Amino acid sequence: MLVRFFGLAGVLILAATQPGVAHAYSIADPNLSADQAWTVFVDAGFQVGQLEAWDWLNPPAISFHVHDIARNRVLLVQVYPDVAQAQRDSQRMVEGYSASIWIDNLALFEADADDYQQVQMAALARSVGMSLPVLSAASPPPKRVDAEYTGLILDALEDNTTSFTGP
Numbered sequence: 438m439l440v441r442f443f444g445l446a447g448v449l450i451l452a453a454t455q456p457g458v459a460h461a462y463s464i465a466d467p468n469l470s471a472d473q474a475w476t477v478f479v480d481a482g483f484q485v486g487q488l489e490a491w492d493w494l495n496p497p498a499i500s501f502h503v504h505d506i507a508r509n510r511v512l513l514v515q516v517y518p519d520v521a522q523a524q525r526d527s528q529r530m531v532e533g534y535s536a537s538i539w540i541d542n543l544a545l546f547e548a549d550a551d552d553y554q555q556v557q558m559a560a561l562a563r564s565v566g567m568s569l570p571v572l573s574a575a576s577p578p579p580k581r582v583d584a585e586y587t588g589l590i591l592d593a594l595e596d597n598t599t600s601f602t603g604p
Contacts, residue, residue, distance in 0.1 A: 468542040469593055471499035471516040477593045478503045478514070496522035503586070504550070511553045512586055513546040533557060538582040540590050547582045 469477075471488050478485045486502040496517055503512040513531060517523035520542050527539045533556035534546035548556075562568060 467594070467597060468519055469516065469590070469597060471501070473593065473597070474514055474516050474543060474590065475501055477589050478512075481589055496525055498526075498544075505586075508583075509550045510583070511548050511550045512582070515544040515546075517542045517544070532560070536582045538587060540587060541594055543590060545582045545586060545590070547586065 475485055475488060484504040484506060486504075488499055488501050491498050491500060498515045498517050500513060500515045503514060504510075505512065513534060515523075515526075517526070523539055523542045523544060526544065530537055531546045533553045534548040535552070536547045538545050559568075
């Protein structure tokens, strides 16, 4: 029995030290990194802002803006390290955005670009002690983040979880 145990242990050690054997069947991280999410929107032809790290938040996140000029929409994408940390923030709405959705470790917030700009200008004015009148009525909020945006993320997640890492 002892010889059998050491024989099996020897095979496992030998397999683990052979190039490519130890990693041949490991599945890629199912979460999208901030770089991967950013690339999804760039590859789809959207104007995408720089990555911004918010390490002081609890939980920490990395975010970027996506500008859909053709549809006059702006999207805020927040990337969390994992699903559990994203879920801790899942009931939160961000000022200026009218729709939100959480997909795995990502949060997406969508707004009409004009409405978003007005909210941002009002926030800036408040921060320096001024107030701005509302210039126009807000656009009707979407009921959920548009499928064009969520579909890109869902496709990327599907590709990410079915890919295998090589040696």
